[in-house]
Amino acid sequence: MTFDVARIRADFPILSREVNGHPLVYLDSANTSQKPAQVIKAMRLHNERHNGNVSRSVHTLGTEATSAYEEARGKVAAFIGAATPDEIVFTKNSTEAINLVAHSLGQHLALKPGDEIVISEMEHHSNIVPWQLLCERTGATLRWFGVTDEGRLALDSIDELINERTKIVSVVHMSNVLGTINDVAPIVARAHEVGALVLLDCSQSVPHLPVDVQQLGADFIAFTGHKMLGPTGIGVLWGRYDLLAAMPPFLAGGSMIETVTMTGTTYAPPPARFEAGTPPIAEAVGLGAAVDYLNALGMEAVHRHEQEITAYALKTLADVPGVSIFGPATPEGRGGTLSFAVDGVHPHDVGQVLDALGVEVRVGHHCAKPTCVRFGVPAMTRASFYLYTTTDEIDSLARGLDQVRKVFG
Amino acid sequence: MMLDGLYQEIILDHYKHPHGRGLRDPFNGEAHHVNPTCGDEITVRVAASSDTFSDISYDGLGCSISQASASVLHELLQGRTAAEAAGIQDAFVALMQGRGQVEPDEDVLGDGIAFAGVAKFPARVKCALLPWMAFKDAAARAGVDVTAASSEVKA
Ligand SMILES: Cc1ncc(COP(=O)(O)O)c(C=O)c1O
Numbered sequence: 001m002t003f004d005v006a007r008i009r010a011d012f013p014i015l016s017r018e019v020n021g022h023p024l025v026y027l028d029s030a031n032t033s034q035k036p037a038q039v040i041k042a043m044r045l046h047n048e049r050h051n052g053n054v055s056r057s058v059h060t061l062g063t064e065a066t067s068a069y070e071e072a073r074g075k076v077a078a079f080i081g082a083a084t085p086d087e088i089v090f091t092k093n094s095t096e097a098i099n100l101v102a103h104s105l106g107q108h109l110a111l112k113p114g115d116e117i118v119i120s121e122m123e124h125h126s127n128i129v130p131w132q133l134l135c136e137r138t139g140a141t142l143r144w145f146g147v148t149d150e151g152r153l154a155l156d157s158i159d160e161l162i163n164e165r166t167k168i169v170s171v172v173h174m175s176n177v178l179g180t181i182n183d184v185a186p187i188v189a190r191a192h193e194v195g196a197l198v199l200l201d202c203s204q205s206v207p208h209l210p211v212d213v214q215q216l217g218a219d220f221i222a223f224t225g226h227k228m229l230g231p232t233g234i235g236v237l238w239g240r241y242d243l244l245a246a247m248p249p250f251l252a253g254g255s256m257i258e259t260v261t262m263t264g265t266t267y268a269p270p271p272a273r274f275e276a277g278t279p280p281i282a283e284a285v286g287l288g289a290a291v292d293y294l295n296a297l298g299m300e301a302v303h304r305h306e307q308e309i310t311a312y313a314l315k316t317l318a319d320v321p322g323v324s325i326f327g328p329a330t331p332e333g334r335g336g337t338l339s340f341a342v343d344g345v346h347p348h349d350v351g352q353v354l355d356a357l358g359v360e361v362r363v364g365h366h367c368a369k370p371t372c373v374r375f376g377v378p379a380m381t382r383a384s385f386y387l388y389t390t391t392d393e394i395d396s397l398a399r400g401l402d403q404v405r406k407v408f409g
Numbered sequence: 410m411m412l413d414g415l416y417q418e419i420i421l422d423h424y425k426h427p428h429g430r431g432l433r434d435p436f437n438g439e440a441h442h443v444n445p446t447c448g449d450e451i452t453v454r455v456a457a458s459s460d461t462f463s464d465i466s467y468d469g470l471g472c473s474i475s476q477a478s479a480s481v482l483h484e485l486l487q488g489r490t491a492a493e494a495a496g497i498q499d500a501f502v503a504l505m506q507g508r509g510q511v512e513p514d515e516d517v518l519g520d521g522i523a524f525a526g527v528a529k530f531p532a533r534v535k536c537a538l539l540p541w542m543a544f545k546d547a548a549a550r551a552g553v554d555v556t557a558a559s560s561e562v563k564a
Contacts, residue, residue: 348472
């Protein structure tokens with residue numbers, strides 16, 4: 001089966017709009033993806049026909065809402081190869097999923113001075129700050145992998161960095177700035193060798209490549225619905241059930257309890273233990289529809305398409321004078337997220353000129369300031385692709401960059 | 410193209426040929442400001458004696474709007490008294506927060522009037538104001554208040 005981009009694009013209502021008098025060229029999917037009509041419709045239908053609160057009503061609507069919510073959990077579990085749907089905790093986003101682990105696992109492991117947590121220099125702020133706070137609370141030490149000039153994790157010091165003192169290793173699977181897809185196998189192996197647990201930030205990988213948690217071998221992964229054709233307001237923490245079952249709650253309130261008396265409370269088993277309060281129900285339904293959409297195309301095919309677009313974009317941008325790419329220069333071991341500099345022009349100005357031409361890219365530090373600092377710049381321009389991206393759109397980007405040079409030349 | 414309102418020739422000129430750029434001694438007040446959303450940074454130094462800004466120097470990393478704005482600030486405020494500087498600062502802030510509805514006075518703002526178009530791009534107003542906010546802080550650290558009576562800034 002060939003990957004029919006035109007047919008896919010027809011599913012995304014927003015892709016037919018204009019921006020500043022030009023057809024929209026949406027190159028910011030690493031920031032948030034667009035949503036197909038199937039997702040929008042599933043959420044509308046849920047709200048129009050099945051809306052009720054979950055897990056606490058005997059009436060028909062509540063029952064329908066509960067089964068829709070749990071069905072979405074099942075779809076997500078199958079999508080990433082989880083052993084059981086009970087390993088899927090719905091959160092608000094990746095950020096909350098990582099914070100959940102930092103709090104609950106941090107408490108479970110009773111971290112103390114002398115213990116170490118290992119991250120990397122290519123993390124999103126959401127995989128840095130929760131660990132800095134955990135270290136502040138417990139006296140543990142934060143350490144990190146460096147990044148090579150080619151935009152890869154510097155693994156040469158892995159045996160020293162991950163050692164008997166290491167309790168948690170949390171690294172990004174695919175960088176939201178450099179596009180690097182990290183080979184996490186040696187990290188997972190080394191971490192487990194010394195008895196440390198591994199969280200992978202899969203915010204950028206789950207939407208774009210086949211991800212199977214059994215193969216990854218990690219203990220936790222985090223990802224976020226809005227980057228994978230789903231709605232905002234829902235994210236996912238996957239964790240090995242025995243670990244989740246041993247961890248104390250993060251947020252507390254309704255739905256996460258077993259029984260409550262005025263003197264004490266016992267907690268529900270996972271995933272409910274970690275889903276205090278009314279969860280994002282319609283959002284879960286939307287995420288389930290997004291998973292259906294991705295499954296229908298096949299993640300192998302999605303990834304292959306993005307590899308082709310990435311190869312084309314790397315080649316096209318290499319031909320634009322004054323443009324230099326941060327991160328891996330070839331499509332091997334990288335995804336469709338390209339950050340670059342335009343010589344002598346600040347990313348803000350690049351983004352503004354491109355926007356006037358309908359080309360939507362992200363500019364700034366991409367919530368990864370240490371990565372920018374590593375490459376000696378305060379900001380970058382980033383074009384990121386998805387299953388609906390076309391080579392024509394890459395050409396529009398290149399033409400836009402010519403215009404940038406005309407304005408600032 | 411709609412960008413013409415934003416990237417006025419005057420702005421591009423100041424960006425490419427900035428006035429008074431580079432940090433200088435002596436100075437008695439300095440402030441470093443960052444725009445947390447985009448990472449733009451600027452350091453402004455002032456040398457203020459008997460209420461006059463004898464030197465205003467700056468250095469920064471940022472877009473054409475923030476850098477040109479710093480150059481214009483230097484040109485407009487260097488050698489001014491605190492009272493004059495406060496009036497100009499006020500006029501510039503009012504222009505930037507005017508959503509394109511404020512008619513700038515060239516006698517007060519000089520090249521600063523070129524920023525009138527920036528006010529129509531909400532995402533860029535912060536860029537234009539960054540050096541001015543840093544200047545205000547640097548002046549305060551030099552013991553000079555350039556806050557005109559009503560100019561509480563919400564950028
Ligand atoms: C690598 C990475 N981690 C974490 C996040 C945070 O995602 P969210 O803002 O949905 O929590 C993002 C997205 O911005 C990301 O790209």
